[in-house]
Amino acid sequence: MAADPHQSTSAMNYAFMSPDVYNVKFKETMHIISRVVQQCTEEQSNTPLPCNDYLQRASKYTGFDTKMLAKYANSDDPHVILKYQEADRNIIYQELSNFYLNKKIMPTTRQLFDALYEKIPVYIDIRNFRKLLVKMGYAWKEIVPYGLVIMEKPAVTYERYHYLKKIMEYRKEELPIFFVDLRCENGKKAGPLYFLYAVSKCSIQAIDTYEFNQDLNFEKWVEKSLLPIIPPNSVIVMHNAYYNNEQIRKVPTINSYKQDMIEWLEYNNIPCSRSLSKTELYTLVEKYTNCNEKLYKSDVLIKNHGHKVLRIPKCIKEVAPTRLVSEAVTKTVLTKNPKIITTLLQDIPMDWLKKYDQFIAEQERIIFENDMKIDSIIDDLCETMKRFNTKADPDSDLPSCSDSE
Incomplete structure (x- = not known):
């Protein structure tokens, strides 16, 4: 039976996973292996063990958040991680729009990552979340003195605007x-x-x-x-x-x-x-x-x-x-x-x-109107955040273009 047109795309289940998902998991596997070897090497000279809590120690080895590891450790299903699919750009776009339009702030990497914690694959830690953002066409803008915040690259926004404007005109005709x-x-x-x-x-x-x-x-x-x-x-x-x-x-x-x-x-x-x-x-x-x-x-x-x-x-x-x-x-x-x-x-x-x-x-x-709303407030948001008294947590581990490829 065909898909329900009113069902959200994120809820649709597919019989075959795209090659990109396998590539992501392979890269993540190699990253975990490298990290474990590095931590074991450092551990040789450390007595007692650097972390007594098993979740903290597992987090140190793998780079995964302790909350995610706890969820996996308490599951009776050994394949729980494999059930997660690739990250959905639409989910990230919606959450970023929520920050702009409802919370009236431009989020940092940590703020966006925490807001999406339950909605993105468990194999994505904040380091790889940054790389994912670059791949999806996002960038960081420095707001002095607040810090680095996330926004979509103007070229990506314009390409979407041009397409949506044209196809809406063609539909009207x-x-x-x-x-x-x-x-x-x-x-x-x-x-x-x-x-x-x-x-x-x-x-x-x-x-x-x-x-x-x-x-x-x-x-x-x-x-x-x-x-x-x-x-x-x-x-x-x-x-x-x-x-x-x-x-x-x-x-x-x-x-x-x-x-x-x-x-x-x-x-x-x-x-x-x-x-x-x-x-x-x-x-x-x-x-x-x-x-x-x-x-x-x-x-x-x-x-x-x-x-x-x-x-x-x-x-x-x-x-x-x-x-x-x-x-x-x-x-x-x-x-x-x-x-x-x-x-x-x-x-x-x-x-x-x-x-x-x-x-x-x-x-x-909906997407076109949402983009227009963001466009009308983005400059004011930048000016408002320049007057913030607090500073965001430093975001010093930003990926280069080569890291995201």
Whole structure:
């Protein structure tokens, strides 16, 4: 059965955990091993033991909070930790909004971490919570004399604003909207199976399946399967993903050849001279990069046929009806027979799709209005906190960009 459109996304259970979760747990395992070895080494020269309380000692070894360790120690289920899923950005966004709009303060790392203690995975301590915030597009702003507080990076906020404003306009104009996605499912007896599809409020169409070793060509699928079936002046919405991110003219990096930089500048009608040094050419590339929209092959193909393209920001990637498809497929016993997936998707009732589309539209409106409220008060919050008499606890262990990757 398909997911209830009014059920919160955090409450939905999935049959398959994303690879990111396994990566996080693997990194956490290695971090714990490293920490235990380090603490045992230090303990060799310490008599008596540095901590007599077993929870404090376990906390010293693992880096986990004593409250979390107590919960695990008192559980009869040896797999209690494995039941926790990856951290949900939406939960962090909601709690941060609560600090801004209701508590009227900008939180420190510790304040936000404590407020989210019961809502984030137990394998995340405050050190890794900081890294998680960086990955999710948050940063720290220094409020003198109060200290460092958390806020979303302006580029992330603007990307979300631009997307929500556009899709709300398209909905108001009643344009046909199709959400495109690529799913990968693992059958119990078969290997991975990829399938591309487009979902609207009326139906799921253009379903094509691919074996693991097949060469998936997104532009070919758009041209042969998607474009022939969608009405004129449609809106195609998709995630930023490896399969649809091939650029017509990729922006050079500092490591690119000089000739590649010249060709990029000439392609974008930016005056330059071949006598300029590589450093001077790259300075021009950096200066004008943000002034030129990335030209993706798939976007150009779709636009050339009279349609519009939107890309869902990573920060709200779940605000799309493709979640309904995910629910429908992962709760079904899969085999490697593509017809089963195709039939399953085509049989999702139209009223479910309409309800879910309404639910997504409502979520878009709520997030947009919430962002506007925060935007209207954020400057005043900064000024108010500058007048605080107290100072926040020091936050000296901030991660670098490389730490979060």
